[in-house]
Structure formats: structure tokens, C-alpha cells
Amino acid sequence: MSPRQAERESAIPHPRETSLLFGHREAEMALLTAYRSGRIPHAWLIGGPRGIGKATLAYRMARFVLAHGQPLAAAVQSAEDLAIDPDHAVARQVAAGSHGGLLTLERTANDRGVMRTVITVDETRETIAFFGSTAAAEGWRVCIVDTVDELNPNAANALLKILEEPPQRSLFLLVSHAPARVLATIQSRCRKLRLRALTTDQVLGAAAAAAGIAPTDLALREAAEASEGSVSRALTLLGGDALKLQQRTAAMLARLPEVDPRDLHTLGESLGTSDRVALAAFVDGVDRWIADRLHEDEANANQNLPRLARLSEVWEKIVRAARDTETYNLERKPLVFSVFGWLADATR
Known part of the structure; x- marks a missing residue:
């Protein structure tokens, strides 16, 4: 990772610290309208592609509810959005993780000190104590799961038990990159809120604000145009090398199930040994390619069920392998060979 990339990555704020929301006006108004009705569903599944602002919207909703605990109050009824x-005080406490x-x-x-690859059942069981404790100011308690995709099976079941018998004045905001793959019993207890990819101008504005770069920056414009609506993807691609790596990955994926071992060696070497930006660009390119194939197959599910099942299984293997590679700083080349080998088998 170059010094500029490292500086930029460390400067990107966590969603709990982000006050601006770019796009998603319809989804924001759905949350606001439900809340001020006084009958808001207790659980929401906020789904959509990576890096488009799902967690940012979840924290925005949490701040609003915690700051305005009475849905029928005049300030809520006259609000034009969820901004505070x-x-x-609530915004400062949420940003500090102390509310x-x-x-x-x-x-x-x-x-x-090693980042876990999943959200564990012990962590999920904290919700039992949290919702069983004395209510916070105005009686509202909010739980954000970022992301529900990372719950291990036992953790998912522990969360389900809370969702089945939600306490009064509780709100669950579950973020998911692949909502269709969330446990069906969890889905059934949530109001679904699907977020769309952002426009290029929205990505440009959000990425500029996150990275502290002028929206007129030419490299940022190029990254935004290649991001396909994802702010995190634009930030990953910012810098040139990551964008070229993702383009190379896309070209190789387009040739599947044909695979050239020489190309795999070259691609593996270009990922380096500890470059998180390069690894993220590679994984993101693969993730996007699989998501596109799954979307195509879902449109004709009856004819494509076997391939749909194979790709879904491979996707899970790739997510685990990539996470382990990043967490334990493993060699990148074996990951590249494994990923293309799995995908070649799944697409034959």
C-alpha cells in the first residue's frame, strides 16, 4: 500500500461518524414515514451492494430515533429527513460509540488482536442483556448489525430469538450485502429495504467527502465512473493501480471457464504480500462478477437452479478464503488460483 493510500484509508470515517447521506432519498423517507406513524416495524433488513451507504443510513436512523424518542412529537412530524x-449530544455519543x-x-x-472472520454467538447474546436492561432515554433501544451476512449459524439463531419476541420500543437495523441469502426466518421478521447503487455524481460527492479530496480531482472522477455506484469501490480504486488490477481481473473472469495459469501467476504476484488495497480490488472484482451472474440466473431461476446453487456455494467459499487471507496476512497467489479454480468448475 502506498503512503497516499494508507493515509486516505485511515482518514475514511466510520459510518457512525458520517452525518451526510448521498442518495437513498426514497429509503430514508420510508424509515421516517414508518417512524412518525407510531407503528414502525421493529426490524429492518437494509440490503444492497457493498459501499453504497447502507450502514450510513442505519446509523442515521439510529441517531434520529435516539434524539427524537416520541414519534408523534412536532419535531418528528415536521422533519424533512433523518438528519440531526x-x-x-446524541450525534456525539453515537460517533464515540458511547450511547x-x-x-x-x-x-x-x-x-x-486479530480480526475475527465472523460475528460470534457470544457477541450476539449481548443483545439479550442489552434489551433486557433498563431502557435508555425516551425508552428506545436500537441494535445495528453490520453485517448480518457475517453472523455464524449460532449467532444468527441467537439473533432470531430476540427478533421473535422483540421488547417494546426496540429497533433492529440489519445491514446485508446479499439479503436474499440471509436466514429465511430472519427475513420473515424484517421489513425489507432495498438500496440501489448510487449515480456517478453521488459516488463522487460521497467519496470526496469521505477522503477529503476535491470533487474535481480527475483520479477521483475516474474511480467514481468505474465504481458502479459503490463509494467504497471508488475509494479502493482511487490511485490507478487498483483500477488496472480490477480491469485485469474482470478480463480473466470474462474468459471463464477457460483459465490460463500464466495469467494467474501474474495476477497473484500483482497482489503483493501485504497490500490490502490490491487484495480488496481483486476480491471486489470477483464479488461483483458473481453478483452479476447470480442476478442473471435469478431472472430465470427455474432453468438455472443448478448453476445458481453452485455459484452461491462458491461465493461463500471465496468470502471465507478472502477474509482468512486478509486476517492472517496469507500469501495472495494461492487465493487467486483457488478462486479461479472454483469459478471454473462452477461455470462449466
Whole structure:
């Protein structure tokens, strides 16, 4: 990773610190309308591609509910969106991770300081104590799961038990990159909110704000145009080398099930040994390619069920392998060979 990339990556704020939301006006209004009706569903499954602002919207909703605990109050009824002043006490507490009415479930580091590959059942069981405790100010308690895709099976079942018998004035915001693959019993207890990819101009504005770069930056414009509506993808591609690597990956994926071992060696070497940006660009390119194939197959599910099942299984293997590679800083080349080998078998 270049010094510029490292500086940019470390400067990107966490969604809990992000006050601006680019796009998703329809989804934001769906949440606001449901809340001020006084009968908001207790659980929402916020789905869509990676890096488009799903978690940002979830934290935006959490701040609004915690700041305005009475849905029928005049301030809620007259609100035009979910924004609250960044200097509001709730906004500051949420940004610091110290608000007593908000619980976030996300991957954490283990005792050795290594990031876990899943959200564990022990972490998920914190929701039981959280929702069983004395209510926070105004009685609302909010749980954000970022992402529900990363719950291991036992953790998913533990969350399900809470969703089946939700406490009064509780709100669950479940973020998912692949909502169709979320446990069916969890889906059935959630109101689904699908977010679309952002426009190029929306990506440009969001990426510029996140990275502290002028929207007129030519490299940022090029990355935004190649991002396919994802802010995180634009930030990953910013810098040139990552964009070229993803283009090379896309060209090789387009030739599947044909695979040239020489190309795999070259691609593996270009990922380096500890370059997180290059690894992210490779994984993101593969992830996008599989998502496109799954979307195509879902349109003709009856004819494509076997291939749909194979690709879904391979996707899960790739996600686990990529996560392990990043977490334990493993060699990149074996990952490249494994990924293309699995995909070649699945597409024959």
C-alpha cells in the first residue's frame, strides 16, 4: 500500500461518524414515514451492494430515533429527513460509540488482536442483556448489525430469538450485502429495504467527502465512473493501480471457464504480500462478477437452479478464503488460483 493510500484509508470515517447521506432519498423517507406513524416495524433488513451507504443510513436512523424518542412529537412530524445536528449530544455519543441506547454487532478483534472472520454467538447474546436492561432515554433501544451476512449459524439463531419476541420500543437495523441469502426466518421478521447503487455524481460527492479530496480531482472522477455506484469501490480504486488490477481481473473472469495459469501467476504476484488495497480490488472484482451472474440466473431461476446453487456455494467459499487471507496476512497467489479454480468448475 502506498503512503497516499494508507493515509486516505485511515482518514475514511466510520459510518457512525458520517452525518451526510448521498442518495437513498426514497429509503430514508420510508424509515421516517414508518417512524412518525407510531407503528414502525421493529426490524429492518437494509440490503444492497457493498459501499453504497447502507450502514450510513442505519446509523442515521439510529441517531434520529435516539434524539427524537416520541414519534408523534412536532419535531418528528415536521422533519424533512433523518438528519440531526452533528453537534447534538446524541450525534456525539453515537460517533464515540458511547450511547447507552445503541448496540452495534460487527466483527471484532480476538484476544490476540486479530480480526475475527465472523460475528460470534457470544457477541450476539449481548443483545439479550442489552434489551433486557433498563431502557435508555425516551425508552428506545436500537441494535445495528453490520453485517448480518457475517453472523455464524449460532449467532444468527441467537439473533432470531430476540427478533421473535422483540421488547417494546426496540429497533433492529440489519445491514446485508446479499439479503436474499440471509436466514429465511430472519427475513420473515424484517421489513425489507432495498438500496440501489448510487449515480456517478453521488459516488463522487460521497467519496470526496469521505477522503477529503476535491470533487474535481480527475483520479477521483475516474474511480467514481468505474465504481458502479459503490463509494467504497471508488475509494479502493482511487490511485490507478487498483483500477488496472480490477480491469485485469474482470478480463480473466470474462474468459471463464477457460483459465490460463500464466495469467494467474501474474495476477497473484500483482497482489503483493501485504497490500490490502490490491487484495480488496481483486476480491471486489470477483464479488461483483458473481453478483452479476447470480442476478442473471435469478431472472430465470427455474432453468438455472443448478448453476445458481453452485455459484452461491462458491461465493461463500471465496468470502471465507478472502477474509482468512486478509486476517492472517496469507500469501495472495494461492487465493487467486483457488478462486479461479472454483469459478471454473462452477461455470462449466
